[in-house]
Amino acid sequence: MKDKNTIKQRLSLECVLRYYGYILFNYPDGFLHCPFHMENTPSFHYDLVKNSFFCHGQGCGANGDIFNFIQLKEGCSFFEAISIAERILEEYETKVFLPRLKTENQRKDHRNKQKRA
Numbered sequence: 699m700k701d702k703n704t705i706k707q708r709l710s711l712e713c714v715l716r717y718y719g720y721i722l723f724n725y726p727d728g729f730l731h732c733p734f735h736m737e738n739t740p741s742f743h744y745d746l747v748k749n750s751f752f753c754h755g756q757g758c759g760a761n762g763d764i765f766n767f768i769q770l771k772e773g774c775s776f777f778e779a780i781s782i783a784e785r786i787l788e789e790y791e792t793k794v795f796l797p798r799l800k801t802e803n804q805r806k807d808h809r810n811k812q813k814r815a
């Protein structure tokens with residue numbers, strides 16, 4: 699497995715957000731509907747310069763870097779998040795992004811189906 703800092707240097711938050719199907723309209727920072735709590739007004743702030751995010755939603759407080767985002771999104775451990783980040787980076791660098799599927803488990807299913815076909 700690649701070193702966590704190496705992954706972080708090469709995999710941007712923008713890439714991770716796009717991987718999970720988020721469309722960014724504002725650069726280099728802006729707001730999205732928070733993926734981690736229900737809300738009507740976007741309070742999830744991303745910063746593509748710092749590659750970090752912070753949710754201003756009441757009682758949410760989600761924040762961190764690409765690994766924290768993946769960890770929250772997948773509900774996995776920090777260690778697993780690093781290996782998922784590594785896989786996202788590989789897909790990104792080989793330009794073979796899988797279709798926008800919500801979670802890593804769905805992606806696994808998708809990959810297995812492709813293998814069988």
Ligand SMILES: [Zn+2]
Nearest residue numbers: 732753755758
């Ligand atoms: Zn939130």
